[in-house]
Amino acid sequence: MDLRLTGQHVLVTGGSRGIGLACALEFLREGARVSIAGRNPEHLQKAQAQLKQQAGADLAIHAADLSDAQAALALVDAAERDGGPIDILVNSAGAAKLTPFAELSPAAWQAAMQAKFFSYINVTDPLIKRMAARGGGAVVNVIGMGGKVATIHHLAGGSANAALMLSTAGLAAAYAPQGVRVNAVNPALTLTERATAAIAADARQRQVPEDEALRQAQSRAPLGRLATPQDIADVVVFLASPRAAYVTGVVMSLDGATVPLVV
Numbered sequence: 001m002d003l004r005l006t007g008q009h010v011l012v013t014g015g016s017r018g019i020g021l022a023c024a025l026e027f028l029r030e031g032a033r034v035s036i037a038g039r040n041p042e043h044l045q046k047a048q049a050q051l052k053q054q055a056g057a058d059l060a061i062h063a064a065d066l067s068d069a070q071a072a073l074a075l076v077d078a079a080e081r082d083g084g085p086i087d088i089l090v091n092s093a094g095a096a097k098l099t100p101f102a103e104l105s106p107a108a109w110q111a112a113m114q115a116k117f118f119s120y121i122n123v124t125d126p127l128i129k130r131m132a133a134r135g136g137g138a139v140v141n142v143i144g145m146g147g148k149v150a151t152i153h154h155l156a157g158g159s160a161n162a163a164l165m166l167s168t169a170g171l172a173a174a175y176a177p178q179g180v181r182v183n184a185v186n187p188a189l190t191l192t193e194r195a196t197a198a199i200a201a202d203a204r205q206r207q208v209p210e211d212e213a214l215r216q217a218q219s220r221a222p223l224g225r226l227a228t229p230q231d232i233a234d235v236v237v238f239l240a241s242p243r244a245a246y247v248t249g250v251v252m253s254l255d256g257a258t259v260p261l262v263v
Contacts, residue, residue: 096157
């Protein structure tokens with residue numbers, strides 16, 4: 001299926017690793033022009049080389065701390081100055097620290113909101129207004145099931161995720177008349193570096209081999225495996241494309257029916 005993304009300028013935050021990196025690759029394969037942003041210049045340069053090798057296309061990289069509103073605005077300005085107006089924004093940057101509930105403090109709650117919620121909003125706010133002024137655009141937020149299903153070791157981060165879910169639905173309604181679509185996906189545990197580290201930590205805590213901890217995690221998934229970044233990227237790219245022209249305000253669970261909810 002031709003997703004009609006050729007020539008579209010896509011900004012992927014958190015594009016140097018994991019789900020963001022997989023999204024950037026798929027957009028390049030669809031003929032889009034891609035800019036990626038992240039905090040670590042070394043990771044960005046490595047991703048740039050990897051994506052050029054895999055997709056045979058150049059892309060722009062931008063280093064920024066997106067929890068800083070001014071840095072996020074400077075990122076948007078730089079990306080549009082270098083690559084032209086941004087047609088599609090994929091937010092995949094930022095992750096709140098996993099903190100046991102007994103260790104939470106007001107500072108920890110605030111840090112989680114800065115790391116996850118504001119790292120998305122600081123980019124979305126200036127860019128969605130520009131999209132609206134131009135009469136079109138698409139935003140896809142990669143959030144996480146922690147905002148839908150409360151877990152006691154991820155309450156602060158889950159609250160940030162829940163706030164992003166609400167802002168996704170609200171911004172979709174607000175900007176639909178200006179031709180801007182806003183959607184979100186909620187991946188469950190996905191085989192990224194962060195997930196691998198979490199599985200390793202679980203294995204140490206329970207004193208079992210890492211491969212056994214991974215097997216147990218996979219066995220709990222109805223599909224018999226955990227999601228890969230590619231699984232998530234395929235959905236993100238479709239939602240961002242004109243093929244999903246009547247899809248907006250959707251928050252889609254990508255957990256392989258681990259939590260079978262009617263939503």
